[in-house]
Amino acid sequence: MPWPARGHRAAEPRRTRLVRRDKKLFVSYADHHHDGRVAFWCACERADRDALVALRPDRYFVPPYVGPRGWLGAWVDVPADWEELGEMVTEAYRLVAPRRLLAELEAREG
Numbered sequence: 025m026p027w028p029a030r031g032h033r034a035a036e037p038r039r040t041r042l043v044r045r046d047k048k049l050f051v052s053y054a055d056h057h058h059d060g061r062v063a064f065w066c067a068c069e070r071a072d073r074d075a076l077v078a079l080r081p082d083r084y085f086v087p088p089y090v091g092p093r094g095w096l097g098a099w100v101d102v103p104a105d106w107e108e109l110g111e112m113v114t115e116a117y118r119l120v121a122p123r124r125l126l127a128e129l130e131a132r133e134g
Contacts, residue, residue, distance in 0.1 A: 048120040051113050054087065054097070061101055063087075064109075066116035068096035 051066040065087040068076075073096040076084040083104075087097035098109060118126060 050116040050120045061099060063097050063099045063101070064113075065090060065095050065097045066113055067119045068094055068112070068116060069119070070094040072096070 049067075051064055054063045054065055063085075073084075073086065073091075073094060076096060077086055083099055083102070085097040085099070086092075087095055091097070096112070098104075098112065100109070117129070121129070
């Protein structure tokens with residue numbers, strides 16, 4: 025993935041991605057709620073999250089625990105637009121990354 029200085033933490037039973045190791049979380053894989061569903065959760069502006077959930081409740085949801093802080097959940101166990109989801113994850117990175125890493129990302133993107 026294109027994000028500078030990212031780290032990860034294997035936290036059974038989900039994988040997470042962080043800006044700098046053991047720092048701010050921006051995306052997490054979720055398959056641990058015993059409902060048979062697979063999703064990811066990512067940082068998101070509340071207004072964007074609310075609009076997506078209202079528009080496509082079959083695709084997006086407000087995740088437990090982090091949802092009240094503006095996070096978005098996206099089901100990935102159904103046909104998905106992976107390009108759109110990739111853009112969401114990159115935007116999640118932008119929301120939590122420090123300025124120095126955002127500048128590095130911008131330089132990479134040209």
